[in-house]
Amino acid sequence: MMAFTDWTGLSGxxxxxxxxxxxxxxxxxxxxxxxxxFVAAAYCVVMLPVFGLSxxxxxxxxxxxxxxxxxxxxxxxxxxxxxxxxxxxxxxVWDARDRFALxxxxxxxxxxxxxxxxxxxxxxxxxxxxxxxxxIVALALLSLWAMRRNLLLLPLAIALAxxxxxxxxxxxxxxxxxxxxxxxxxxxxxxxxKSLLFNVRRGNRA
Amino acid sequence: MGKYQRLALLGFVLFAFTLAxxxxxxxxVSYGFRLPEPPLVQAVTxxxxxxxxPVRKRGRHRFQREAEPTIAMGRFDSHFASSKxxxxxxxxxxxxxxDGRVRAFWFSGSREGAADVTINSAVFDPARNVWGAEQxxxxxxxxxxxxxxxxxxxxxxxxxxxxxxxxxxxxxxVSLGGWAGSSISLMTSDDDGVSWSAPRRLVTSPFINISTLxxxxxxxxxxxxxxxxVYHEFVSKFAEILRxxxxxxxxxxxxxxxxxxxxxxxxxxxxxxxxxxxxTRYSGNAExxxxxSIATDSGGRHWGKPVQSSLKNPDAALTxxxxxxxxxxxxxxxxxxxxDSLSLQISADGxxxxxxxxxxxxxxxxxxxxxxxxxxxRLVESLARNSEARLDQGDGQLAAGHVDSAxxxxxxDGGCAFEFSYPYMxxxxxxxxxxxxxxxxxxxKHVVFDHAWLQHRLKEHQ
Numbered sequence: 001m002m003a004f005t006d007w008t009g010l011s012g013x014x015x016x017x018x019x020x021x022x023x024x025x026x027x028x029x030x031x032x033x034x035x036x037x038f039v040a041a042a043y044c045v046v047m048l049p050v051f052g053l054s055x056x057x058x059x060x061x062x063x064x065x066x067x068x069x070x071x072x073x074x075x076x077x078x079x080x081x082x083x084x085x086x087x088x089x090x091x092x093v094w095d096a097r098d099r100f101a102l103x104x105x106x107x108x109x110x111x112x113x114x115x116x117x118x119x120x121x122x123x124x125x126x127x128x129x130x131x132x133x134x135x136i137v138a139l140a141l142l143s144l145w146a147m148r149r150n151l152l153l154l155p156l157a158i159a160l161a162x163x164x165x166x167x168x169x170x171x172x173x174x175x176x177x178x179x180x181x182x183x184x185x186x187x188x189x190x191x192x193x194k195s196l197l198f199n200v201r202r203g204n205r206a
Numbered sequence: 207m208g209k210y211q212r213l214a215l216l217g218f219v220l221f222a223f224t225l226a227x228x229x230x231x232x233x234x235v236s237y238g239f240r241l242p243e244p245p246l247v248q249a250v251t252x253x254x255x256x257x258x259x260p261v262r263k264r265g266r267h268r269f270q271r272e273a274e275p276t277i278a279m280g281r282f283d284s285h286f287a288s289s290k291x292x293x294x295x296x297x298x299x300x301x302x303x304x305d306g307r308v309r310a311f312w313f314s315g316s317r318e319g320a321a322d323v324t325i326n327s328a329v330f331d332p333a334r335n336v337w338g339a340e341q342x343x344x345x346x347x348x349x350x351x352x353x354x355x356x357x358x359x360x361x362x363x364x365x366x367x368x369x370x371x372x373x374x375x376x377x378x379x380v381s382l383g384g385w386a387g388s389s390i391s392l393m394t395s396d397d398d399g400v401s402w403s404a405p406r407r408l409v410t411s412p413f414i415n416i417s418t419l420x421x422x423x424x425x426x427x428x429x430x431x432x433x434x435x436v437y438h439e440f441v442s443k444f445a446e447i448l449r450x451x452x453x454x455x456x457x458x459x460x461x462x463x464x465x466x467x468x469x470x471x472x473x474x475x476x477x478x479x480x481x482x483x484x485x486t487r488y489s490g491n492a493e494x495x496x497x498x499s500i501a502t503d504s505g506g507r508h509w510g511k512p513v514q515s516s517l518k519n520p521d522a523a524l525t526x527x528x529x530x531x532x533x534x535x536x537x538x539x540x541x542x543x544x545x546d547s548l549s550l551q552i553s554a555d556g557x558x559x560x561x562x563x564x565x566x567x568x569x570x571x572x573x574x575x576x577x578x579x580x581x582x583x584r585l586v587e588s589l590a591r592n593s594e595a596r597l598d599q600g601d602g603q604l605a606a607g608h609v610d611s612a613x614x615x616x617x618x619d620g621g622c623a624f625e626f627s628y629p630y631m632x633x634x635x636x637x638x639x640x641x642x643x644x645x646x647x648x649x650x651k652h653v654v655f656d657h658a659w660l661q662h663r664l665k666e667h668q
Binding site for chain 2: 002006009010049052053054057058060061062063064065113114117118119120121122123124126127129130131132133136137139140143144147152155156158159160162163165166167170171172173174175176177180181182
C-alpha cells in the first residue's frame with residue numbers, strides 16, 4: 001500500500017507532467033468539461049506504475065520531492081494554463097512584485113543553504129531545519145514583515161511550507177525541504193540573476 | 207490585497223507557525239552514549255587443546271596462513287560467508303542475532319553498480335562453524351516499487367540492532383549518477399532478518415537528497431536514539447553523524463569535518479558515556495595518507511578537529527571496535543597505496559598509537575611481480591583454500607569454481623592484483639570477534655577469533 005508521504009511526493013511530481021500534458025495540442029481542442037476529465041485522466045496515467053514505476057515516480061527519483069514553494073508555483077501555472085485554454089486571461093495568478101519577492105527570498109536561502117550543505121566549512125545550515133526554533137521564529141518574522149509590505153505569495157509559501165512540515169506532509173523531517181528544492185533554487189537564481197542583469201544594463205544605458 | 211484577504215492570510219500564518227512551534231518544542235536531543243553490553247567472556251584457559259588440522263596437500267606456500275599448532279592458544283578460523291560463484295561481492299556488514307548466530311549482509315551482482323545488484327544475507331552458526339545459504343534481502347526492483355521512485359542501483363548494506371531489539375538494515379540507493387548520488391534507505395525486521403519491512407527513504411540532504419552514504423556501524427545514544435555514521439561525497443567529501451529517533455526518523459545531523467578534509471566512512475568508537483573516537487578513511491590529497499581521527503568528550507555534543515592518526519590509509523574503508531578493557535581493535539589496509547594487504551591492529555592508549563597484531567592478508571609483496579596467468583591462479587587457489595577449509599573437501603570442483611570466479615577480478619587485466627577491503631568487525635556477546643571483508647571482490651571472507659586468541663597475540667607482541 002502506498003504511504004501518504006509517497007502519495008504527496010508523487011502528486012507534486014505529477015503536477016509537472018500535467019503542465020506538460022496541457023501543452024499538447026489536443027488539450028486546446030477540448031471543451032472545458034472534457035479538459036477537466038483530461039487532467040484527471042492524465043493524473044491517473046502519470047501516477048499509474050508501469051513495470052513497477054510511474055512517470056511521477058521516475059521524476060521523483062530524479063529530482064526528489066518538490067518543495068511546497070514549487071507546488072504553489074506549479075499549481076498557479078496549472079491554473080493559469082487551464083484558464084487560458086478556457087478562453088480566459090493569460091495573466092499569472094500572482095503579480096510580478098509577489099513573484100519577485102518569493103524568488104528573491106528563494107535565491108537568498110539557496111545561496112545560504114546549498115554551498116554550506118555541500119561542504120563549505122564545518123557549519124551546516126540544513127541542521128537547523130530539523131527543529132530549530134530560532135529558524136522557525138525567523139521565518140515567522142519574515143512572513144509578518146512581508147505581509148506588512150503587502151506581499152501575499154511569500155508569506156503564503158512560507159506558511160504553507162511550515163504547516164506541511166508540522167503535519168509531516170512529505171517523508172522529509174527537515175523544514176528546508178518544504179521551503180526549497182534544487183530545481184526551484186536554480187530557477188529562482190536564474191530569474192533573479194536575469195532580472196538584476198537587466199536592471200544593471202538599463203541603468204548603464206540611462 | 208483586501209482587508210479580509212489580509213486577515214485570512216494572517217490567521218493562516220499564525221496557525222501554521224503556532225503548529226510548527228508546538229512541534230519544535232517537543233523536539234529534544236540529549237547527548238551521551240549508551241555503552242554496549244560487555245561480552246560474557248569466558249575465563250582464559252592457559253591453553254586450549256585442539257585437534258591438529260589435516261595437512262593440506264595443496265595451497266602450502268610461503269603466503270599461506272600460519273600453520274596451526276597442535277596446541278593452539280584460542281580459536282582463529284576463517285570461511286567464505288558468500289557462496290555465489292561468478293559474481294562481484296562487496297561491502298559486508300555483520301550483526302549478532304538473538305540466539306548468538308551472526309548474520310552478514312553484502313551486495314552482490316554482475317558488477318558494482320549494475321542493475322542486477324542485490325543485497326544478500328547469510329547466517330553463520332558458531333556451534334556448527336558453518337555459513338548457511340545465501341539469500342536475497344532486497345534489490346533495485348523491489349526497492350523501486352516500495353519507494354515509488356526510480357532507483358538505478360543499490361549498495362552498502364549496514365545492519366544493526368535498535369534499542370527496541372529489532373534489526374535495522376540501512377543500504378544506499380542511487381537514482382542518478384554514481385555513488386555520490388546515493389541516499390539511504392532503511393528496512394526493519396522483528397524476526398532477526400527472516401522477513402523485512404518495506405524500505406523507507408531517509409531524507410538527509412537538501413540537494414535532491416543526494417550524497418549520503420553509509421558504511422560504519424551504528425551506535426546508540428543514552429536516550430535510545432541511534433547514531434548512524436555517514437559520509438557525503440558530492441562536490442566535497444566529509445563525515446557526518448545522522449541521528450534517528452526510535453521510529454527511524456532523522457532528527458539531527460552533525461558534520462564531523464568540513465568538506466575538503468577528505469574524511470570518509472567514519473567509524474565511531476564509543477569509549478564511555480561521554481567519550482568517543484571517530485576514525486575515518488582518508489580520501490584527501492595530502493602526501494602522507496593517514497586515517498583521520500576526531501574525538502568528543504561531551505557525549506557527541508561537540509567534536510574536535512580532525513587530526514591524522516598513526517594508521518596508514520590508502521583511501522580505503524576501515525573497521526574498529528572497543529574491547530571491554532578499553533583497548534581499540536582495528537582492521538584496515540595499513541599502507542598508503544593499494545588494498546592488497548589487511549592488518550589487525552590494536553591500540554592500548556585510546557588510539558594514539560597502534561601496533562599490528564596480525565597481518566590477515568599480505569599480497570603487497572607480490573604486486574606487479576606475477577606476470578603469467580597459471581602462477582596467478584595457483585596463488586588464488588592457495589589463498590582460497592587457506593581461507594575456507596571446505597574447499598579442500600570433495601573433488602575440487604568447489605575450489606575450481608572459486609578460483610574461476612576470482613580470476614575475473616584478480617587476473618582481469620592480465621596481471622595479478624589482489625584486493626582485501628571494506629572490513630567490518632563486531633564482538634558478539636560470547637566475546638568472539640567476527641570480521642567480514644571483501645575478498646578480491648568475488649567473495650565475502652569471514653574471520654572469527656576469540657578472546658583467548660587475542661590474549662595470546664597480545665602476549666606474543668608485548
